[in-house]
Amino acid sequence: xxxxxxxxxxxxxxxxxxxxxxxxxxxxxxxxxxxxxxxxxxxxxxxxxxxxxxxxxxxxxxxxxxxxxxxxxxxxxxxxxxxxxxxxxxxxxxxxxxxxxxxxxxxxxxxxxxxxxxxxxxxxxxxxxxxxxxxxxxxxxxxxxxxxxxxxxxxxxxxxxxxxxxxxxxxxxxxxxxxxxxxxxxxxxxxxxxxxxxxxxxxxxxxxxxxxxxxxxxxxxxxxxxxxxxxxxxxxxxxxxxxxxxxxxxxxxxxxxxxxxxxxxxxxxxxxxxxxxxxxxxxxxxxxxxxxxxxxxxxxxxxxxx
Numbered sequence: 001x002x003x004x005x006x007x008x009x010x011x012x013x014x015x016x017x018x019x020x021x022x023x024x025x026x027x028x029x030x031x032x033x034x035x036x037x038x039x040x041x042x043x044x045x046x047x048x049x050x051x052x053x054x055x056x057x058x059x060x061x062x063x064x065x066x067x068x069x070x071x072x073x074x075x076x077x078x079x080x081x082x083x084x085x086x087x088x089x090x091x092x093x094x095x096x097x098x099x100x101x102x103x104x105x106x107x108x109x110x111x112x113x114x115x116x117x118x119x120x121x122x123x124x125x126x127x128x129x130x131x132x133x134x135x136x137x138x139x140x141x142x143x144x145x146x147x148x149x150x151x152x153x154x155x156x157x158x159x160x161x162x163x164x165x166x167x168x169x170x171x172x173x174x175x176x177x178x179x180x181x182x183x184x185x186x187x188x189x190x191x192x193x194x195x196x197x198x199x200x201x202x203x204x205x206x207x208x209x210x211x212x213x214x215x216x217x218x219x220x221x222x223x224x225x226x227x228x229x230x231x232x233x234x235x236x237x238x239x240x241x242x243x244x245x246x247x248x249x250x251x252x253x254x255x256x257x258x259x260x261x262x263x264x265x266x267x268x269x270x271x272x273x274x275x276x277x278x279x280x281x282x283x284x285x286x287x288x289x290x291x292x293x294x295x296x297x298x299x300x301x302x303x304x305x306x
Contacts (some may be wrong), residue, residue, distance in 0.1 A: 004045055007070075009038075009052045011061060012091050019094035020048075030091060037263050042068050051101025053077045053093075054109040062111040074109040110235040116184050120231040121207060123224075126198040127274060133191040138160055140184045147173060156245025158188060202227045220282035225275075249276045 002022035007029075010017040016038055032043055042050070048067045052073040055297055062072040083096035111210035118136055137158045141151070142162050149172075151157035162185040165178060173181075182303070196252075204214040205224040210299070214227035239245045246252050250270035256263045269276070287304065290296040295303075 002026065002028055005050050006049045006102055007042075007045070008050065008094045008096070008101065009050055009061070010056055010094040010097060011052055011055060015039065015090070018095040019092035019098045021089065021180060023036055023226055027095075030094075037067070037290075039064060042070060045070070047071070049101060051075065051082055051097045053097060055294065056305070059112045059117060063114070066111065067267070073109060073110065074104075075100055076109060079107060110238065112234050116231060116234050119227065122198055122201055122205075123228055123231055123274075126195060126202070128196070129191050129195050131289060133188060136184055136187050136191070139180060140188065142240075143177070143181060143184075162188070199224075206230075213275070220286040222282070225278045226283055228272075228275050228278055232275050251276060251279070 002024075002171065004020045005023045006021050008019040010019075014035055016032055017034045018029055018033055018041065021027055042065050048071070050065055050070045050072045052061065052072070052074055055074055058074055066072045078097050079092075080100045083100045084092050085096070086092070099133055123178065137155065140158060140161060141153075144150070144164075149161065149164060151160055165173070165181045165185055203223045206216065206226050209226075209230060212223075212226040212230050214223050215221060215229055233239075233245075234281065236245075239248065243252065247268075248271050250268045250273075252267060253264040254266060254268040256265060286294070286296075287300075290304065
């Protein structure tokens with residue numbers, strides 16, 4: 001059998017698909033593997049290029065297969081899709097991955113370490129808890145408005161509502177409503193404690209990371225944004241310029257040009273939605289401070305005038 005040079009691995013929960021070719025591009029192996037057979041299969045292979053899509057569990061498998069001596073390269077799934085010839089099967093996907101990984105202009109995703117993934121999990125957990133807290137607070141505010149009690153938006157007003165709920169002298173509130181709303185109040189307070197605990201962990205991690213500390217020196221960038229950038233961008237050297245980074249997170253205009261006519265639309269909104277939102281909020285806060293007298297760089301002032 002010819003020596004395997006490139007392998008396309010289609011990841012899954014239980015059944016994985018493998019497509020392997022030799023130096024001439026001739027297909028040698030086309031087979032499915034159970035989860036327990038994946039590492040055993042690659043242990044028997046000589047060092048080769050292994051391509052896979054950047055998806056759930058891909059960083060774990062990339063680290064494990066790299067430890068066996070192989071050159072693992074992960075690609076965004078949207079870049080692989082163009083190489084699927086017809087239909088949607090695991091075998092077709094594995095073949096497309098095997099072909100895409102050999103393209104000289106293909107863009108690859110850096111493999112994250114377990115620690116980098118752990119840092120990202122802290123941020124995603126915080127985002128989830130904040131979303132749950134907002135949902136609970138909105139439900140509390142809506143129920144209170146049904147009883148004629150309306151306050152302004154924001155967590156400070158929610159604290160006032162919780163105080164009214166626990167005020168036993170408040171005679172306008174039925175006991176059934178008070179019982180139900182106390183449950184929501186306790187849920188909000190428990191989520192506040194959990195979010196604060198995660199915030200302390202994030203701030204401590206930023207203080208221990210030299211690159212993250214440098215990021216916080218940028219106006220509008222705090223520990224949350226710095227930690228998100230560090231978790232989402234394990235290898236900043238992959239970007240040639242700041243504009244490339246802005247395009248990666250969807251902050252540059254969408255181009256739809258043809259026939260020599262330049263058509264530029266709104267921002268593309270591609271990439272990491274959470275990071276894009278945080279950067280926009282941070283920049284907006286600095287612009288507001290600029291209107292209140294904070295000295296801004298000349299280019300920012302010219303941008304605001306336009």
